[in-house]
Amino acid sequence: MLTKKYNSNESEEKWQEYWQENEIYKYDFNSDKETFSIDTPPPTVSGSLHIGHIFSYTQAEMIARFQRMQGKNVFYPFGFDDNGLPTERLVEKEKNIRAVNIPRSEFIKECIATTKRYEEEFKNLWLSMGFSVDWSLQFETINPMVQKISQKSFIDMAKSGKAYIKESPVLWCTTCQTSIAQAELETTEKETTFNYIPFLVEGEELIVATTRPELLYGCTCLFINPKDERYTKYIGKTALVPLYNYEIPILSDEKVSLDKGTGIVMCATFGDTTDVEWYEKHKLPYRKVIEANGKINETVPFIGGLKVLIAREKIIELLKENNLLKKSEVITHTVSTHERCGKPIEIIPSKQWYIDILSEKERYLKVADEINWYPASMKNRYIAWVENLKWDWCISRQRYYGVPFPVWYCKKCGKPMFPKDEELPINPMESTPTSACECNHMNFIPETAVFDTWATSSLTPLINSKWNTDEDIHSKLLPMGMRTQAHEIIRTWAFYTIVRSLYHTGNIPWKDLMICGFVLAKKGEKISKSKGNSNFDPKTLIDRHSADALRYWAAGANLGTDTMFSEDELKISKRFLTKLWNAASFCIMQLEDFTGDKPKETLPIDKWITERLKQVESKAIDYLNQYETGLAKHEIDDFFWNDFCDDYLELVKDRLYKPEIHGAKERLSAQYTLYNVLLELLKLYAIYVPYITEEIYQSYFKTFEKSASIHIMEWNKKESTIDNELLCFGENIKAIISEVRKYKSERNLSLKERLNIIKVNIPINQSSYFQKTFKDIKACTWAENIEISPSNCWNIEIL
Known part of the structure; x- marks a missing residue:
C-alpha cells in the first residue's frame, strides 16, 4: 500500500543512497551486453550551475536511462572541466586577486581549492537530480591521468607537424592577457564614430573613414578596389599619413567595399582580420601600436602609454586641433569580443602553438555526413563553421592554471625538446630534459604557456577510454554511442573533438550527436554563469518542488529548441506526479489479493489497453532513438491521462469492486491487466521521474x-504486430464514454446520473468485443439499458 501522499524530499534522499550503495548504474566491463557509451560535457568550473544546465544535462540523462532499459550496458561517465581561463577568472573574482600579482604556485593552490569546492557542489546537484552516472568513471581535466593523455596527444601532433609553433598575428584578449582561438570570438553591436581623415597624395586630399584613428601610427597602406573608377588613378602612388607625416603606398584589392565609408580603406597593423590578410598577402611591414596589456606602445608619438579608448579620444582631439577631422558620424558596427569576458579583442604578433586545421577543411566537411545529427538541422551549423574557418587553432594560453605544454626550447638552437612518454605528465618549469638537444646542448628554456582548456576537453572520448594508459579501452569504446552538448559549442567542442579524434584514431569520435537547446532568461538571451542572469537556484527549486518535477519539466521541449523557464511551469509537473501517485495507489489497492496468476481469458477492453500501450511504447522508442525526449513523453502522457486514467480505470472500476456481479474470472482479467500496464507505465516514466517510479515499484512490484x-x-519492446482491430474497438468504446460525458455536462447532470437507454450502432466485426464489454460500459455510463445493433457504421444515441 502506498501512503496517502507522496513525500518527495524523503523519497529522493532515500533512493539516492540506495542507488549508490547497490551500484545500480555501474558499468560492467565484463558484460556481453551491447555497450552504449555517452560523451557528456564536463561542466566548466566557472561559477554555480543554473537552470539551463538542469535543462540540457537532464535531457541527455534520460537517454542514458532509456538505453539502459533497452538492455544495454550503459557507459555513462561524468567529468569536470576545471582548468583554464574560466576557472582563473572565477578565482580572481571570488578571492579579489589578480593572478599576475601573486606567485604562480600560490594562485594555482587557490584554483585547486576553489575547483574542489565547486566540483563537490556540482556532483551533489547531479546526485540530487537522480543522474544515473557511474561515478567511478569520473574525471577532471586537471588530474594527472588527463594531463598525461592531453600532453601525449600534443606531442604526437607536434612530432608529426600537425601542431606547430610560429610567431604571427594572433587574436589577443588584452583583458585576460592571453591569445585566443577563432572559436572563442563573439560579435557584439557597439556604437562608435566613423572619423573622416584626409591623407595627402601629391598635395591632394584623399578622405579615409575609420573607426580606429588610434591606429594611424600603425597604418602601412591604403587600399582601393580596382573597379572603383573614382580612385583608380591613385593606385600605385604614395600617401602621407596625417599627424605622423610618413609615406605609405596605395594598393588595390578587390576586398575593399565600394559603398562603405569613402571607398578607401587604411590598413593598420592590426585593426581587424582583414588587415592581417592584407598584411600577409601584400607583404606589408609591421608597425607596432598596441601592446599585450591593452596599452599603446610607449614609442608611439602623442598617445604612447595610454589605454586604447583614451588614446582614441586623444587622437580625435589632435585631429580636430590640426583641422584633420573632416567629419565624424555615430554608427553602430560589429565588434569581435572575447566570449569569456565580453571585451573587444586586439590582434598582435605573438609566438604561439597551433593545430593545423585549415589544410583539412574538406575532410572535416566530409566527416559531417558520417555522424548522425539530432536534430539534423544542426549539421548545417557545423558545416557553416568549417567553411568559414580563417585561422588555424591557437592552443596556447598565457595563463597559469592549466595543463602545461610538455616542451622546452634549446638555448643554443631554439629547437623544441619533448619528454619521453613515460615521463608524462610533466611540468617543464619544474623539471629538465633527461637528454641533450640534437645540437648537443644541455641548457633549455621551459615553455610557460598552458593548453587552451578546449585542447584538453576536446579529448573526452580518449579520456573516457583512458587512451594510451595501462587501462586503455579505446578499441572497445570508440566511437562512442552518443555525444550530448549545447548548440553554441558546435564550433568548439564538437568541431575540436572531431579534429582530434580523426587525427588520433582515424575515426569519428561518436556515432550520434544530441544537440540541446538553452533556457532563456529573456527572449534572445540565454541564461549563463558569466552573465549571472538566473534567479532560479537549482537546489532551492529541488527542495521546493522535487527533482522529479524539474526533470518532468526539462523533458518537455523538443530537442535543440530553446525555452523560457517560469516556476509556475512546475505546477504542471506536480499535478502529474500527484496523478501518477493516486493512480498507482488505486491500482495497488485493487491488487491486494492479486497473486500474479494469469487469467485463462482476458476481456477485450483489457486486451485493448495492453495493445494501446504497445503502440505508445513503440512510438516512444522511435522518438527516443532520435533523442526526442519531449515527443516521447507527450505520447506516454497522452496514454496515461486519457486512455488509462480517464477511460480504462473508469471502465474496469465496477468490475474490480463487484466480482459478485461481473465474475471472479473477469475481475482477475482486470487485475492482471492493471498489474502489467501499471508496471510498464512506471518503466516508461522511470526515465523521466526516477524517484517516484522507484518508490512505487519498491512499495509493491518488487x-x-x-x-x-x-x-x-x-521495457517490453514487444515485436509482435499490434492488433489494429482491437485498437479501433477501444477508440469506439472511448467515443461512447465521451459522448455520455458530453451529454451529461451539457445538461448539468452528475456523471453518476442514470440514463434510460443508450443505443449504439457498432461495426459487425466488433460485435463479440462489445458483448463481452457490455457490463463495463453499462457501469461506467450509469445506463439502465444499452442496445447494441451491428452496422456498417458506428453511431450512438442517448435517450
Missing part, C-alpha cells in the same frame, strides 16, 4: 519482480 530496481528492468 515482491513479484525481484529486480533490485525498476531502473535495471527492460
